[in-house]
Amino acid sequence: xxxxxxxxxxxxxxxxxxxxxxxSPISGHRSVSWYQQTPGQGLQFLFEYFSETQRNKGNFPGxxxxxxxxxxxxxxxxxxxELGDSALYLCASSLVVLGSFMNTEAFFGQGTRxxxx
Amino acid sequence: GESVGLHLPTxxxxxGDNSIINCAYSNSASxxxxxxxxxxxxxxxxxxxxxxxxxxxxxxxxxxxxxxxVKHLSLQIAATQPGDSAVxxxxxxxxxxxxxxxxxxxxxxxIIQP
Numbered sequence: 001x002x003x004x005x006x007x008x009x010x011x012x013x014x015x016x017x018x019x020x021x022x023x024s025p026i027s028g029h030r031s032v033s034w035y036q037q038t039p040g041q042g043l044q045f046l047f048e049y050f051s052e053t054q055r056n057k058g059n060f061p062g063x064x065x066x067x068x069x070x071x072x073x074x075x076x077x078x079x080x081x082e083l084g085d086s087a088l089y090l091c092a093s094s095l096v097v098l099g100s101f102m103n104t105e106a107f108f109g110q111g112t113r114x115x116x117x
Numbered sequence: 118g119e120s121v122g123l124h125l126p127t128x129x130x131x132x133g134d135n136s137i138i139n140c141a142y143s144n145s146a147s148x149x150x151x152x153x154x155x156x157x158x159x160x161x162x163x164x165x166x167x168x169x170x171x172x173x174x175x176x177x178x179x180x181x182x183x184x185x186x187v188k189h190l191s192l193q194i195a196a197t198q199p200g201d202s203a204v205x206x207x208x209x210x211x212x213x214x215x216x217x218x219x220x221x222x223x224x225x226x227x228i229i230q231p
Contacts, residue, residue, distance in 0.1 A: 004160070033218050043161070043206065045218030056218055090160050098210055098218055105151070106219060108160035
């Protein structure tokens, strides 16, 4: 079956602009989590969506937001881009919410490489 | 600071040898752990997971060991191959805790010497 698909793969934006990234989870998976990966901070949790509801949120400013659609596809948006937002943004899909009593594997997409200039 | 960390940023091993990658975690409430492998230009790839009610779990050429007493996790790769070159991350989660996703360590870069 198809894996996690993220689009676009690469993106270059200017400071102050906004950006929207997309993630299509594995078929049947209802949870989508987003992570930011940078050389300095490593992989950091942004937020998780399940059944169109945000379930958990990491320690990121309000400029970072997301949503999930009824087909489980998810988007994340970053407004007023800053140079420090340059990173690889990864999305992970899982059957259920991470941190639920039913542990589940989380599968990652290839990521979107965002460069802010 | 990091809830989950790794002891070495880089590990170099000879092809055919066994590799051991270590990870220390600080949150005693964590009860689910995953090892991921990330190759250059790709997203993290699930390798193996383990729950806190287990001490050891084996997969194909990989073994994960969990020592809850000292909060230590390790990944053993048998007969290391060139394709094993990657950055390896451990990640933790807390069941039922509504935890904030997976908490990752900074990663160990495994280099395979021919």
